Amino acid sequence: MSETKELNLKEQIVGAARNVLLSEGYRNFSLRKIAREIDVSATSIYLHFENKDDLIHTLMEQAIERLNNQLQQVAAEADSPIAKLEALAYEYVQFALNNQREYQIIHLTSSDEMTRYPKEKFRKARKGYEIVSSVLQEGVNAGLIAEEKPRMAAYTFWAQLHGVMSVVLSKRLDTRINQQEFIDEAIEHIIDGYKVRTALQTKNK
Amino acid sequence: MSETKELNLKEQIVGAARNVLLSEGYRNFSLRKIAREIDVSATSIYLHFENKDDLIHTLMEQAIERLNNQLQQVAAEADSPIAKLEALAYEYVQFALNNQREYQIIHLTSSDEMTRYPKEKFRKARKGYEIVSSVLQEGVNAGLIAEEKPRMAAYTFWAQLHGVMSVVLSKRLDTRINQQEFIDEAIEHIIDGYKVRTALQTKNK
DNA sequence: TACATAAGTTAACACTGTTAACCTATGCGT
DNA sequence: ACGCATAGGTTAACAGTGTTAACTTATGTA
Numbered sequence: 001m002s003e004t005k006e007l008n009l010k011e012q013i014v015g016a017a018r019n020v021l022l023s024e025g026y027r028n029f030s031l032r033k034i035a036r037e038i039d040v041s042a043t044s045i046y047l048h049f050e051n052k053d054d055l056i057h058t059l060m061e062q063a064i065e066r067l068n069n070q071l072q073q074v075a076a077e078a079d080s081p082i083a084k085l086e087a088l089a090y091e092y093v094q095f096a097l098n099n100q101r102e103y104q105i106i107h108l109t110s111s112d113e114m115t116r117y118p119k120e121k122f123r124k125a126r127k128g129y130e131i132v133s134s135v136l137q138e139g140v141n142a143g144l145i146a147e148e149k150p151r152m153a154a155y156t157f158w159a160q161l162h163g164v165m166s167v168v169l170s171k172r173l174d175t176r177i178n179q180q181e182f183i184d185e186a187i188e189h190i191i192d193g194y195k196v197r198t199a200l201q202t203k204n205k
Numbered sequence: 206m207s208e209t210k211e212l213n214l215k216e217q218i219v220g221a222a223r224n225v226l227l228s229e230g231y232r233n234f235s236l237r238k239i240a241r242e243i244d245v246s247a248t249s250i251y252l253h254f255e256n257k258d259d260l261i262h263t264l265m266e267q268a269i270e271r272l273n274n275q276l277q278q279v280a281a282e283a284d285s286p287i288a289k290l291e292a293l294a295y296e297y298v299q300f301a302l303n304n305q306r307e308y309q310i311i312h313l314t315s316s317d318e319m320t321r322y323p324k325e326k327f328r329k330a331r332k333g334y335e336i337v338s339s340v341l342q343e344g345v346n347a348g349l350i351a352e353e354k355p356r357m358a359a360y361t362f363w364a365q366l367h368g369v370m371s372v373v374l375s376k377r378l379d380t381r382i383n384q385q386e387f388i389d390e391a392i393e394h395i396i397d398g399y400k401v402r403t404a405l406q407t408k409n410k
Numbered sequence: 411t412a413c414a415t416a417a418g419t420t421a422a423c424a425c426t427g428t429t430a431a432c433c434t435a436t437g438c439g440t
Numbered sequence: 441a442c443g444c445a446t447a448g449g450t451t452a453a454c455a456g457t458g459t460t461a462a463c464t465t466a467t468g469t470a
Contacts, residue, residue, distance in 0.1 A: 009417090027319075030457065041419055043459080052458065107371065114232075116376075126379070149390065152382050155372065156391040163368020166312065167360065171321075174331070177357050185354070186361040193394035197402050214448085235426065246450055248428080257427065412470090419464070426457065433450070440442090 010048040012038045014062070017055055022101055026108070031055075053115040056105060061121050063102040067095050068127040075131050081139030082191065088132060089161055089187045096165040103169070107162065129154045136194065146196040153194060160190045215253040217243045219267070222260055227306055231313070236260075258320040261310060266326050268307040272300050273332040280336050286344030287396065293337060294366055294392045301370040308374070312367065334359045341399065351401040358399060365395045 016037040021029050031052055035042040049055040070091055078087040096103040108114055117125075132154040139145030147153045164186040168179060221242040226234050236257055240247040254260040275296055283292040301308040313319055322330075338359040344350030352358045369391040373384060 031459090032457075043420085044418060046459075047417065107375070129379070151379070152387055152390055153394070155378065155382060155387060156369065156394055159368040159372045159391060160365040160395065161368065162371060163364040163366065164361065166367060166371065167364040170312070173360065174334070174356070177360060182357055182360060185357055186364060189358070189361055189398035190365065190394075192402075193398035197397075236428090237426075248451085249449060251428075252448065414467105414469085416467080417465085419462100421460105421462085423460080424458095427455095429452105429454080431450100431452085434448090436445105436447085438443105438445090440444105 009040070009044070012040075013045055013048060013055070014058055017059055018062075018102075021059065021105065025101055026105055029056075051115075056108070056114065057117060057121060059102070060106050060108075060117065061124070063099065063106050064125045064128075067092070067106075068125075068131075070095060071128055071131055075135060081135050081142055081144055082195070084135045085132070085139075085157075085191050085194070086187065088135070089190065092158075092161055093165060093183055093187070096169065100169055103165070107166070128158060132157050139194070144196060145194050147194055157190065157194070160193075161187075164190075214245070214249070217245075218250055218253060218260070219263055222264055223267075223307075226264065226310065230306055231310055234261075256320075261313070261319065262322060262326060264307070265311050265313075265322065266329065268304065268311050269330045269333075272297070272311075273330075273336075275300060276333055276336055280340060286340050286347055286349055287400070289340045290337070290344075290362075290396050290399070291392065293340070294395065297363075297366055298370060298388055298392070301374065305374055308370070312371070333363060337362050344399070349401060350399050352399055362395065362399070365398075366392075369395075 013034060016034045017029075019037060020033050024033070031045050032042045034055075035045060045055065049058070071088055074087040074091045075084050078084040129151070133150045136145055136147055136150040136153050136157075140147055140150065164183065167173060168183065173179060173182060218239060221239045222234075224242060225238050229238070236250050237247045239260075240250060250260065254263070276293055279292040279296045280289050283289040334356070338355045341350055341352050341355040341358050341362075345352055345355065369388065372378060373388065378384060378387060
């Protein structure tokens with residue numbers, strides 16, 4: 001009994017927290033608001049989470065897990081390594097666009113904006129890197145990709161993509177530039193950066 | 206008299222704000238702290254700034270201006286377009302590393318973390334894009350760069366770089382990966398993405 | 411029946427951004 | 441020289457925040 005109730009409240013808190021985040025944004029994300037939503041005192045949150053950051057870390061963990069699952073799926077479906085990279089990139093972009101506020105908090109671990117993301121959870125989060133890493137290795141083996149350090153390249157790959165989505169979501173984009181075109185162009189460039197360079201692949205579209 | 210005093214206080218506020226930001230980080234950046242530092246009441250800040258966001262926007266503006274000036278300088282010094290791109294990239298990286306907290310707030314305009322960055326200030330901020338844009342055009346003319354939309358490419362260029370610095374600064378990097386190596390590798394990939402593809406440039410290092 | 415423990419509450423502290431009301435000195439017109 | 445408007449600044453207060461300590465209340469066990 002108390003077992004399920006315990007889990008219930010913790011789950012309720014996380015659920016309410018997600019609601020508040022999605023509806024009000026990170027800026028107006030407050031423990032008291034969350035507590036109010038499930039009719040519980042704000043201090044009860046401290047029975048299940050160390051503090052506000054800890055709760056947010058849990059939200060981050062969930063979002064990362066969902067993203068990684070989707071990535072794994074699309075990577076499995078595509079066949080050529082290049083096609084896989086493209087599919088991964090577009091899936092990532094879609095996730096960011098469809099889950100803007102969750103995407104935002106995923107990238108909130110920055111140095112002093114929040115307590116360091118705990119390293120146990122960190123390992124899980126690395127799955128996305130591993131996926132790209134192995135796709136790149138696949139591409140190297142097939143002679144399509146020039147890359148002697150796939151693990152590092154996996155990081156540069158996601159980093160570049162994140163940068164692209166970061167300017168898209170922050171609406172920094174020049175109004176004369178079409179968003180989807182920008183994304184397409186950027187992904188093309190990013191993937192081009194990893195391809196082997198042969199005369200046959202001269203850009204000509 | 207009152208003229209110089211006015212400016213003085215406004216400048217004092219901005220100066221103190223910068224101090225607080227640099228020493229305490231954005232998270233602990235508070236108006237009252239700033240006011241305390243220059244022995245003035247917190248509400249005085251409202252005589253010169255609309256609100257907290259407005260003050261931060263001013264800080265952002267200053268930081269962007271400094272960065273843009275440095276960029277313009279290095280772009281002028283290098284000669285080949287490719288060398289210019291590299292110089293710009295490395296200057297950007299250096300700025301981010303040397304001014305982490307200022308760099309961070311520059312990229313804080315995200316959708317709901319803060320009031321929208323005002324569009325008058327926005328135009329100034331675009332200088333960096335114009336620099337890259339013209340360098341790319343130069344490269345196209347010289348037959349070194351394949352790019353039919355230099356303005357858009359300028360955005361993808363900075364976006365990718367920002368992504369790279371974002372993972373570096375947030376210390377998301379796998380401990381097995383050397384930071385400088387990561388930066389070098391990433392910049393190489395980014396620039397490679399814009400080069401024309403010829404058999405001669407096959408990677409072989 | 412007595413007691414330990416768990417689950418939750420209330421009250422309080424020390425902050426935060428922001429607004430309204432007040433003070434006070436300086437400069438100007440008469 | 442006098443009165444007054446105004447700029448530049450203040451204090452007090454509001455509504456909200458994360459977090460801690462102390463209290464209550466119920467549940468299960470010896």
